[in-house]
Structures are given as structure tokens and as C-alpha cells.
Amino acid sequence: MKQLTKAEEDIMLQLWELEQANVATIIEQLPLPKPAYNTVSTIVRILESKGFVGYKKQGRGHIYFPLLSKEEYSYQSLQKLKDGYFKGSFKSMVSFFLNKNDISIQELETILQEINKNKKL
Numbered sequence: 001m002k003q004l005t006k007a008e009e010d011i012m013l014q015l016w017e018l019e020q021a022n023v024a025t026i027i028e029q030l031p032l033p034k035p036a037y038n039t040v041s042t043i044v045r046i047l048e049s050k051g052f053v054g055y056k057k058q059g060r061g062h063i064y065f066p067l068l069s070k071e072e073y074s075y076q077s078l079q080k081l082k083d084g085y086f087k088g089s090f091k092s093m094v095s096f097f098l099n100k101n102d103i104s105i106q107e108l109e110t111i112l113q114e115i116n117k118n119k120k121l
Contacts, residue, residue, distance in 0.1 A: 001076045002050050011043050012052060012066065012073070020065040022058070 004012060014029045015021060023041050027034055044064055047053040052073075055062040086092040097103075 001073075001080075002052075003077070003080075004047075004052070004073075007043055008047055008050075008052075011040065011047060012070075015053065015064060015066045016070040020063050022061050022063055026064075 010030065011026060014026050018025065018029065021029075023037060023044060026044070027037065027040050030040075044053060048055065048064075052066065052068055053064050054067045055064045057063075082088060082090055082093045086096065098108075
């Protein structure tokens with residue numbers, strides 16, 4: 001799977017939230033300073049060529065929509081992170097984040113509850 005650049009990710013985050021939109025609507029959702037229409041249009045076409053975005057014609061324009069869910073992209077990105085930086089060890093990755101971040105007991109208990117809930121499935 002191809003990785004997204006920061007600019008591409010910003011656009012995908014909007015499309016995941018909106019589910020479908022034209023370029024003007026995507027720009028409306030972006031924070032200030034707003035990028036130029038041509039910039040966003042170019043990024044959307046790059047996302048299309050990478051297989052992240054599809055489109056349908058609407059009048060003279062296009063309505064764009066994600067072809068990959070945010071959850072699928074997140075999962076694939078985490079897998080790549082785990083494999084690339086933690087030698088494929090989920091335990092090493094979690095330990096790293098536990099050691100580098102100030103995680104409260106409550107957050108840790110919530111994580112353990114989620115793990116236990118998923119074990120039962």
C-alpha cells in the first residue's frame with residue numbers, strides 16, 4: 001500500500017468525514033489559510049491515481065469519494081510501522097508507546113478491557 005503525504009492525508013481526512021465531496025466543499029472544510037483550488041484539485045487527482053479516491057461526474061465537475069476506509073488505512077499504516085520499526089512485534093510497539101507517553105492508570109485499564117473484550121470474540 002502506498003503511503004499518504006501530509007497534504008494527501010489532510011484531504012483524505014476531509015473525504016473520510018464528508019464521505020463524498022467536490023473540490024470546493026473539501027476546501028471549505030480545511031483550516032485557514034485555505035489552499036488554492038488548483039492545489040487541492042491536483043492532490044485529489046494524485047489520490048485518484050494512487051487508488052485512494054474514486055469519482056463520479058456531476059454536471060461539469062466531479063464528486064470524489066474514498067475507496068479505502070479510514071480504518072483500513074489506519075490498520076495498514078500501523079502494520080507498516082510495527083513491521084518497519086518494531087521487527088513485527090506488537091508487544092515491542094505497545095511497550096515503546098507506554099514508555100514514551102504518560103499513560104494514566106485509567107487509560108491503561110481501558111486498553112486492557114478492550115483487549116479482554118476482543119479475546120472473547
